[in-house]
Amino acid sequence: xxxxxxxxxxxxxxxxxxxxxxxxxxxxxxxxxxxxxxxxxxxxxxxxxxxxxxxxxxxxxxxxxxxxxxxxxxxxxxxxxxxxxxxxxxxxxxxxxxxxxxxxxxxxxxxxxxxxxxxxxxxxxxxxxxxxxxxxxxx
Amino acid sequence: xxxxxxxxxxxxxxxxxxxxxxxxxxxxxxxxxxxxxxxxxxxxxxxxxxxxxxxxxxxxxxxxxxxxxxxxxxxxxxxxxxxxxxxxxxxxxxxxxxxxxxxxxxxxxxxxxxxxxxxxxxxxxxxxxxxxxxxxxxxxxxxxxxxxxxxxxxxxxxxxxxxxxxxxxxxxxxxxxxxxxxxxxxxxxxxxxxxxxxxxxxxxxxxxxxxxxxxxxxxxxxxxxxxxxxxxxxxxxxxxxxxxxxxxxxxxxxxxxxxxxxxxxxxxxxxxxxxxxxxxxxxxxxxxxxxxxxxxxxxxxxxxxxxxxxxxxxxxxxxxxxxxxxxxxxxxxxxxxxxxxxxxxxxxxxxxxxxxxxxxxxxxxxxxxxxxxxxxxxxxxxxxxxxxxxxxxxxxxxxxxxxxxxxxxxxxxxxxxxxxxxxxxxxxxxxxxxxxxxxxxxxxxxxxxxxxxxxxxxxxxxxxxxxxxxxxxxxxxxxxxxxxxxxxxxxxxxxxxxxxxxxxxxxxxxxxxxxxxxxxxxxxxxxxxxxxxxxxxxxxxxxxxxxxxxxxxxxxxxxxxxxxxxxxxxxxxxxxxxxxxxxxxxxxxxxxxxxxxxxxxxxxxxxxxxxxxxxxxxxxxxxxxxxxxxxxxxxxxxxxxxxxxxxxxxxxxxxxxxxxxxxxxxxxxxxxxxxxxxxxxxxxxxxxxxxxxxxxxxxxxxxxxxxxxxxxxxxxxxxxxxxxxxxxxxxxxxxxxxxxxxxxxxxxxxxxxxxxxxxxxxxxxxxxxxxxxxxxxxxxxxx
Numbered sequence: 070x071x072x073x074x075x076x077x078x079x080x081x082x083x084x085x086x087x088x089x090x091x092x093x094x095x096x097x098x099x100x101x102x103x104x105x106x107x108x109x110x111x112x113x114x115x116x117x118x119x120x121x122x123x124x125x126x127x128x129x130x131x132x133x134x135x136x137x138x139x140x141x142x143x144x145x146x147x148x149x150x151x152x153x154x155x156x157x158x159x160x161x162x163x164x165x166x167x168x169x170x171x172x173x174x175x176x177x178x179x180x181x182x183x184x185x186x187x188x189x190x191x192x193x194x195x196x197x198x199x200x201x202x203x204x205x206x207x208x
Numbered sequence: 209x210x211x212x213x214x215x216x217x218x219x220x221x222x223x224x225x226x227x228x229x230x231x232x233x234x235x236x237x238x239x240x241x242x243x244x245x246x247x248x249x250x251x252x253x254x255x256x257x258x259x260x261x262x263x264x265x266x267x268x269x270x271x272x273x274x275x276x277x278x279x280x281x282x283x284x285x286x287x288x289x290x291x292x293x294x295x296x297x298x299x300x301x302x303x304x305x306x307x308x309x310x311x312x313x314x315x316x317x318x319x320x321x322x323x324x325x326x327x328x329x330x331x332x333x334x335x336x337x338x339x340x341x342x343x344x345x346x347x348x349x350x351x352x353x354x355x356x357x358x359x360x361x362x363x364x365x366x367x368x369x370x371x372x373x374x375x376x377x378x379x380x381x382x383x384x385x386x387x388x389x390x391x392x393x394x395x396x397x398x399x400x401x402x403x404x405x406x407x408x409x410x411x412x413x414x415x416x417x418x419x420x421x422x423x424x425x426x427x428x429x430x431x432x433x434x435x436x437x438x439x440x441x442x443x444x445x446x447x448x449x450x451x452x453x454x455x456x457x458x459x460x461x462x463x464x465x466x467x468x469x470x471x472x473x474x475x476x477x478x479x480x481x482x483x484x485x486x487x488x489x490x491x492x493x494x495x496x497x498x499x500x501x502x503x504x505x506x507x508x509x510x511x512x513x514x515x516x517x518x519x520x521x522x523x524x525x526x527x528x529x530x531x532x533x534x535x536x537x538x539x540x541x542x543x544x545x546x547x548x549x550x551x552x553x554x555x556x557x558x559x560x561x562x563x564x565x566x567x568x569x570x571x572x573x574x575x576x577x578x579x580x581x582x583x584x585x586x587x588x589x590x591x592x593x594x595x596x597x598x599x600x601x602x603x604x605x606x607x608x609x610x611x612x613x614x615x616x617x618x619x620x621x622x623x624x625x626x627x628x629x630x631x632x633x634x635x636x637x638x639x640x641x642x643x644x645x646x647x648x649x650x651x652x653x654x655x656x657x658x659x660x661x662x663x664x665x666x667x668x669x670x671x672x673x674x675x676x677x678x679x680x681x682x683x684x685x686x687x688x689x690x691x692x693x694x695x696x697x698x699x700x701x702x703x704x705x706x707x708x709x710x711x712x713x714x715x716x717x718x719x720x721x722x723x724x725x726x727x728x729x730x731x732x733x734x735x736x737x738x739x740x741x742x743x744x745x746x747x748x749x750x751x752x753x754x755x756x757x758x759x760x761x762x763x764x765x766x767x768x769x770x771x772x773x774x775x776x777x778x779x780x781x782x783x784x785x786x787x788x789x790x791x792x793x794x795x796x797x798x799x800x801x802x803x804x805x806x807x808x809x810x811x812x813x814x815x816x817x818x819x820x821x822x823x824x825x826x827x828x829x830x831x832x833x834x835x836x837x838x839x840x841x842x843x844x845x846x847x848x849x850x851x852x853x854x855x856x857x858x859x860x861x862x863x864x865x866x867x868x869x870x871x872x873x874x875x876x877x878x879x880x881x882x883x884x885x886x887x888x889x890x891x892x893x894x895x896x897x898x899x900x901x902x903x904x905x906x907x908x909x910x911x912x913x914x915x916x917x918x919x920x921x922x923x924x925x926x927x928x929x930x931x932x933x934x935x936x937x938x939x940x941x942x943x944x945x946x947x948x949x950x951x952x953x954x955x956x957x958x959x960x961x962x963x964x965x966x967x968x969x970x971x972x973x974x975x976x977x978x979x980x981x982x983x984x985x986x987x988x989x990x991x
Contacts, residue, residue: 074241098940098945100950101864102860102939103860103942103948103949105864105948109868110867112871113871116874136964136968139476139967142964143961143964145945146957150954158627165939176939178939180938184945186960187949190964192965194967195967199874199878201975202878202974
């Protein structure tokens with residue numbers, strides 16, 4: 070699989086795909102997309118990178134162990150639900166706020182944080198499986 | 209009742225837990241001197257609860273609480289009367305001394321901070337247990353004491369004996385906890401009473417209730433396991449594997465008294481019946497004699513004390529079971545006395561162990577010159593344990609004999625049992641307090657000298673308090689004994705016993721007890737051998753029975769697991785899909801719910817094309833000559849389905865389907881290459897036919913189910929709800945996403961947790977193949 074063309078293109082392809090996955094994640098609330106699909110896209114990006122250039126560059130690039138990323142995702146997803154408790158409303162009630170960034174209205178919300186958590190869980194778990202399987206091809 | 213006091217009590221209930229949180233950091237910073245700071249927490253509790261003494265002595269009670277789960281009617285509430293107050297004072301008072309003692313006992317231990325933390329957590333749990341009012345609060349704290357006890361017994365977790373003792377204690381007291389829960393729920397559902405204070409005010413309601421006996425047995429199941437009554441007594445001596453401060457605190461002064469506390473708490477509403485006055489004295493009396501006799505058998509100071517603790521708990525249960533005002537009074541006096549002298553003696557045993565390097569009474573002697581303060585403290589405690597003046601234990605013993613007497617055959621029997629038990633405890637108490645100190649100097653593993661202040665301050669203070677409470681007996685009766693006894697008896701009780709002996713039957717019985725006790729003390733060595741021979745002859749005990757039960761449970765579990773989890777992937781898959789096919793085909797056949805024959809679909813040309821691609825994919829799966837081609841062909845079919853989703857207005861679904869198909873193909877291909885399977889499928893035709901049949905049945909079943917579902921009447925309520933509310937209340941136009949992250953967010957949270965755990969499991973599975981266990985007897989690989 071390690072052809073010259075594939076290896077040359079893979080980093081750009083991966084970067085663009087990860088960028089696209091973030092885009093898909095953020096548009097999810099109003100357009101097709103969301104954390105689950107975004108996480109799948111990002112995971113496939115890393116899987117492609119792993120097939121093209123080997124697993125250790127991917128692990129270096131990710132820096133954290135994929136399962137750590139997954140655990141972090143689950144943590145912030147749970148945390149986003151806890152936030153509402155401090156507002157005196159039941160667990161996981163959506164809280165919304167609007168802030169203005171450079172004159173553009175941006176909606177921030179606990180469901181968004183939750184969706185980001187889903188993104189990380191799916192990304193971490195799927196990338197973990199793919200990388201672990203690819204790694205065993207090398208030994 | 210004012211709110212400030214209420215929130216202060218709530219703070220007091222949680223203070224030990226807060227202290228437990230800071231203990232490790234504090235110990236890292238201050239070393240063993242952290243004990244001085246940490247002891248402030250129980251000291252604060254002691255002062256706080258001591259403030260209630262005058263009010264409680266006047267006969268009032270203090271209650272407070274907060275709503276916990278209002279929808280279930282459950283409250284977090286507490287209730288202070290004489291009984292809980294005396295317990296609270298014992299727990300916090302002895303707790304303060306124990307924290308100080310632990311500071312020196314575990315000085316320099318790498319996990320001293322953790323130890324403090326466990327200890328304070330236990331303290332909080334115990335405090336909560338005795339103050340709890342609502343059943344739920346009681347149960348939660350009850351279980352917390354079992355769990356913290358487990359942590360403390362297994363503190364030295366590198367030793368197998370500790371781990372076994374910890375697990376044993378957890379299983380026995382945990383099983384009792386379930387029994388308690390069942391009993392409380394039974395009372396709750398049958399009578400509607402959800403807290404102790406309501407129950408205490410219910411008069412004869414419980415005694416006349418049809419569930420009385422069932423509830424009593426279940427609640428006693430909890431009390432007897434916790435308080436180590438025969439035949440559940442075996443876990444307590446084993447728990448001596450814990451560091452000595454734990455034995456002194458949990459397994460003599462406080463936790464094991466939780467069962468006695470419960471029995472005393474129930475006495476006003478459950479007592480005074482035939483069942484109560486039969487069950488409790490029989491079990492209590494049997495425990496008293498068993499504990500006393502087994503104590504003689506031991507040579508380890510801690511084990512001797514542990515068995516006398518078992519005996520004392522039996523005595524307390526027996527006295528509570530007798531139930532007369534005098535007997536209750538005696539039980540209360542003995543409980544207070546026991547907490548003080550037994551806590552002190554355990555600390556002394558620990559000090560001897562710490563300084564001399566052994567706890568074996570046959571290898572100790574002549575330490576009096578080296579450890580004078582410890583000797584004095586031990587002696588004072590033994591005097592109280594032996595029931596001699598001028599200690600508090602004397603008052604307790606006189607009252608026991610005054611309460612029992614020889615009124616009829618039954619009480620005469622109990623009196624004889626009490627005398628035998630007391631004589632045995634007298635002998636053991638002095639054996640522990642005298643034998644290591646008197647006689648000729650014996651070489652000990654460590655060169656013994658007096659322990660530091662932190663080691664002897666605990667037993668010394670307890671000794672002095674035991675003396676003071678006896679001398680000023682009028683004061684201690686008025687403030688501690690009477691309120692507690694009144695709470696236990698359910699009516700106002702007044703004690704008059706003092707150090708001035710009244711010539712009469714009790715004094716005579718005391719004298720006889722002392723004479724027998726001295727005789728046992730002198731003949732301890734031959735008696736020890738005799739009991740050892742007797743036990744060897746019997747050769748079986750509940751401790752062995754526990755092991756047999758555990759082993760039996762495990763082998764049954766292993767047999768069941770071996771039957772269902774044989775480790776053959778092909779059989780798992782066959783069973784799974786046969787069940788799916790059966791569920792899909794048999795169910796509609798039984799209920800006559802097969803779909804009608806569908807009309808021929810009016811599709812557009814490109815829709816036909818997509819369908820054709822899907823069918824072509826399937827055809828190529830069947831025709832594929834090697835596995836890799838089959839996997840990719842399956843992906844083609846999946847993409848065709850994804851295209852169908854786009855065409856029929858489910859972009860989200862199709863998006864996900866595309867990604868899942870892609871990743872499935874990649875991962876399946878990776879798995880296939882890793883498994884080193886032969887590229888083609890070489891199974892015999894017979895097996896292939898069976899699998900093809902199962903696959904066909906599954907496909908047919910799903911197809912029929914989908915047809916049937918789409919032919920039914922479509923309920924518009926939910927789609928309408930989401931369409932109407934998605935943007936209005938959840939600010940999102942993508943209904944699918946809004947459902948996932950907002951409306952049904954809790955489901956998603958559960959699902960992503962499953963995804964993560966599955967990821968961990970897969971990682972473990974992939975790694976396991978590198979080093980498959982060869983000698984793992986427990987894993988019987990099927991292939």
